[in-house]
Amino acid sequence: DQQVKQNSPSLSVQEGRISILNCDYTNSMFDYFLWYKKYPAEGPTFLISISSIKDKNEDGRFTVFLNKSAKHLSLHIVPSQPGDSAVYFCAAAYGGSNYKLTFGKGTLLTVNP
């Protein structure tokens, strides 16, 4: 049973526009959420995170939104740049799980020049 789901395997966006990556989760115990970015032949790189006590966290061009009632989070990238083209993983955790991260399958973002 997949507790963290990224239902879009891929997303294509034009340079300069907004990219919106979505993630849904089923475990209401999750209290911390993270986004990772992965380029080919590299490991995932931590991007941005959000605690369940917040509904928004912003870092430069990246903003993560959390909707706890819908068990949904999203990552907004604006403006999108070709260098943002990568696989984006959503991950979730909670203290009761010994802080283990549960990952989604990832969404491949392609930003076209």
Place this chain on the structure above:
Amino acid sequence: ETGVTQTPRHLVMGMTNKKSLKCEQHLGHNAMYWYKQSAKKPLELMFVYNFKEQTENNSVPSRFSPECPNSSHLFLHLHTLQPEDSALYLCASSLGLRRYEQYFGPGTRLTVT
């Protein structure tokens, strides 16, 4: 060298071989992790070490044997593997078990023939 390094980057081994994967982190972290990433599947946590002590074995077959001689080094010893064990093996570290943000190495692409 900084961050999390892994060697080798690529490994091809037969089912009767014995090999080891190495991970080293230069971040001063105390927790280290082994993950497996198979095609079209989420990252799967295999083992967790905290201050050199194993705290988690996620029902991993005994043909995978981890070793953590100190907080900076982590090994994964492999023997009698199966073709379905072919995957990307990722090492990660975090400041401690109660810190959600994990930092990943580039991974070892393992092919079992």
